[in-house]
Amino acid sequence: MKKVxxxxxxxxxxxxxxxxxxxxxxxxxxxxNIQPNENNNVDMEHNKLKNAVExxxxxxxxxxxx
Numbered sequence: 408m409k410k411v412x413x414x415x416x417x418x419x420x421x422x423x424x425x426x427x428x429x430x431x432x433x434x435x436x437x438x439x440n441i442q443p444n445e446n447n448n449v450d451m452e453h454n455k456l457k458n459a460v461e462x463x464x465x466x467x468x469x470x471x472x473x
Contacts, residue, residue: 419468433463 423429440459444452 418470419464420470421468423468429467433467436463436467 424433437459440462441456444455
């Protein structure tokens with residue numbers, strides 16, 4: 408039989424957001440990356456929001472190495 412390769416999705420530790428210092432760092436990072444812009448292009452705003460969330464996930468919510 409053929410073995411099926413499954414994709415491993417990265418796990419993020421969302422419980423860290425309950426710690427006030429980490430929550431505050433995440434909020435400030437999001438606010439810094441998402442600045443209000445007079446440009447009304449929805450695609451650009453969506454990409455900006457998506458990149459900001461990915462940055463927070465990679466820098467703050469990544470799991471600890473064992």
